[in-house]
Amino acid sequence: MSDQHPELLRVEALRKEFPRHASLAAKLTGATHEPLVAVRDVSLGVAPGETLAIVGESGSGKSTLGRMILGLMPPTSGTITFDGRDITALPPAGRRALTRDLQVIFQDPYSSLNPRQRIEDIIREPLDIHRIGTLDQRRERVRELMDQTALPDRYRRCYPHELSGGLRQRVGIATALAVHPKVIVADEPVSALDVSVQAQILDLLAEVQRQTSVAMVFISHDLGVVQQISDRVAVMCQGEIIELGPIEDVYTHPQHPYTRALLSAIPPADPTQPYQPIAIGDPVPLSDADPGCRFRGRCWLAEEVCAQQPPALSPRPSGDLARCHITERAPDTWFEADQAITIGGR
Amino acid sequence: MSVPDILAADPAPLPGAAPPGSAAPGDATTARRPWLRTLTHSRSLATGLVLLAIVLLVAIIVPLLDPGGATRLQAQDSLAGPGAGRLLGADQLGRDLLTRLAEGYRISLAVSLGSVALALLIGCPLGLLAATGSPRLGGLIMRVLDVLMAFPALLLAIVVVALFGPGTLVLLLAIGIVYTPIIARVMRAAALETSRQSFVEAARARGASYWRLVLRHITPNSLGPVIVQATILMAVSILLEAALSFIGLGVQPPTPSLGLMLSAGRDFMASSPWVVADPAVAILLVVLGFTLVGDGMQEWLDPKKRAIAR
Known part of the structure; x- marks a missing residue:
């Protein structure tokens, strides 16, 4: 899919390592500490107007990836290009200029709004930063944005604490839209909200996207939420993309056992249907130099080959890319043959 | 704080204030009023403001009634007790104590306001820079301030006075220098905490410049603790000024000062207690006023708590 369009945002072999602080004993014995690899050579692209979801459990590196794209954290290696321009290590002025095209929606609508700014000032700030229009034009634009995000006008001069979580997240969305960006990185935009409010915000995001054709990188831990809004999905696990493809393909024909486990965790809408989430436990720590598949410690399909060579992100007949030796052998039938459901209760 | 602000602190019901409970949440027209209502809800803030208002009124009005009265000697009134002509009595030289107290208040308030303003002016930028600048610069600033802080306040003030000689302006400067590291530390701690909040990161991700991040x-979001600290320091500086004047390193006679009056009056304490009691109570009132305001200020400054008080 991404090959058909010129890509707006491209991430190539992006890697982030965090140094681990050595203990005194380790320093004395001269033991070297491997850094923690939070994002492991991730490559992906976002086409204009599309929504790419990045899903994964906590610690999978999805938020770190988002923060690197936003320039809030420098990558260890790899490149990020925007509109064909390398933005990996922009100087501060260039980075500020880029925020006209690249905006952000944060997770927690309670702490991501300045408690001492009025709603209209919060929404206007990106316009102030980029000096767009006169003050009157900016105020007019704020009204327009509040209208677009269904924020009643009476909240204009309120402070954030006077608003509910859903309303605050609308403020966050309005702020992100203010400068007509080309891409919005939304880091868990609904996970802090009640389920009923989640649906409203997701509808709003979908509606906004229909109107403005802004591209979105939607970071979430919840595949159920992602399904409503995304075109493509990248599943991350332990810093790697383990599956990447069009949303329907990933949902109907998952090509990686981890994706399968994530999907099994979505409760069925029909309560009479069996709900049997597959328990895979916590990530098993592996040395950075380990040659095998990083998921094998939690995988019920793992074989000898999984410990010997790393699986590549290989194309599957269904249209997605997946990183698994076992399912590569039988991409069409593994899912039906899989006995995971019986393992689910362990 | 300006005079009208303090006068507005009268806890009597304010004309035009909506009755409690009528403020609908999110209603923009009532959202502007709660700061007034908090004044009537926070007892310590209201009491403190009333005390300070009285002190300020005395300091402004009394000297106007009797210009020069603070230093006019009237031997026949020496150690006269409180009475009709002299509300608070007279000192050993026959000077009217009320007028001297009022003059002393003027000087004390000027010194405490001036020294705290000086400390805020230098300490706030230093603290902000230490919190938001490079770690090396921040470390350097804080170590220098740590050295200043290592001296006991009174000793440090005495050193400054010893260097520049006694006088009111030097006193102001000395107390200001003592306070600068205190203000800077509080500012830095508050700014560090605020910088970790996600709205600061959000602003950075939206392209806000360094100055916008720091100033907006x-x-x-960090000034609350600083203002509370400054108010408490005002109270302490009244005491510090009194202490330094008491040992002869502050305000010089014949200029009246609360500390000086205590010092001069202690010889007559047994026979004419009012000579000492007057300045002592005067110090108590103003210190209590500032302390109460400092306590109540935290609530008044926080829009969230303001909403709760509403």
Whole structure:
């Protein structure tokens, strides 16, 4: 899919390592500490107007990836290009200029709004930063944005604490839209909200996207939420993309056992249907130099080959890319043959 | 704080204030009023403001009634007790104590306001810079301030006075220098905490410049503790000024000062207690006023708590 369009945002072999602080004993014995690899050579692209979801459990590196794209954290290696321009290590002025095209929606609508700014000032700030229009034009634009995000006008001069979580997240969305960006990185935009409010915000995001054709990188831990809004999905696990493809393909024909486990965790809408989430436990720590598949410690399909060579992100007949030796052998039938459901209760 | 602000602190019901409970949440027209209502809800803030208002009124009005009265000697009134002509009595030289107290208040308030303003002026930028600048610069600033802080306040003030000689302006300067590291530390701690909040990161991700981050996002959300600290320091500086004047290193006679009056009056304490009691109570009132205001200020400054008080 991404090959058909010129890509707006491209991430190539992006890697982030965090140094681990050595203990005194380790320093004395001269033991070297491997850094923690939070994002492991991730490559992906976002086409204009599309929504790419990045899903994964906590610690999978999805938020770190988002923060690197936003320039809030420098990558260890790899490149990020925007509109064909390398933005990996922009100087501060260039980075500020880029925020006209690249905006952000944060997770927690309670702490991501300045408690001492009025709603209209919060929404206007990106316009102030980029000096767009006169003050009157900016105020007019704020009204327009509040209208677009269904924020009643009476909240204009309120402070954030006077608003509910859903309303605050609308403020966050309005702020992100203010400068007509080309891409919005939304880091868990609904996970802090009640389920009923989640649906409203997701509808709003979908509606906004229909109107403005802004591209979105939607970071979430919840595949159920992602399904409503995304075109493509990248599943991350332990810093790697383990599956990447069009949303329907990933949902109907998952090509990686981890994706399968994530999907099994979505409760069925029909309560009479069996709900049997597959328990895979916590990530098993592996040395950075380990040659095998990083998921094998939690995988019920793992074989000898999984410990010997790393699986590549290989194309599957269904249209997605997946990183698994076992399912590569039988991409069409593994899912039906899989006995995971019986393992689910362990 | 200006005079009208303090006068507005009268806890009597304010004309035009909506009755409690009528403020609908999110209603923009009532959202502007709660700061007034908090004044009537926070007892310590209201009491403190009333005390300070009385002190300020005395300091402004009394000397106008009798210009020069603070230093006019009237031997026949020496150690006269409180009475009709002299509300608070007279000192050993026959000077009217009320007028001297009022003059002393003027000087004390000027010194405490001036020294705290000086400390805020230097300490706030230093603290902000230490919190938001490079770690090396921040470390350097804080170590220098740590050295200043290592001296006991009174000793440090005495050193400054010894260097520049006694006088009111030197006193102001000395107390200001003593306070600068205190203000800077509080500012830095508050700014560090605020910078970690996600709205600061959000502003950075939206392209806000360093100055916008510091001035619009970090500073307004970090000033609460600094202002509370400054108010408490005002109270302490009244005491510090009194202490330094008491030992002869502050305000010089014949200029009246609360500390000086205590010092001069202690010889007559047994026979004419009012000579000492007057300045002592005067110090108590103003210190209590500032302390109460400092306590109540935290609530008044926080829009969230303001909403709760509403």
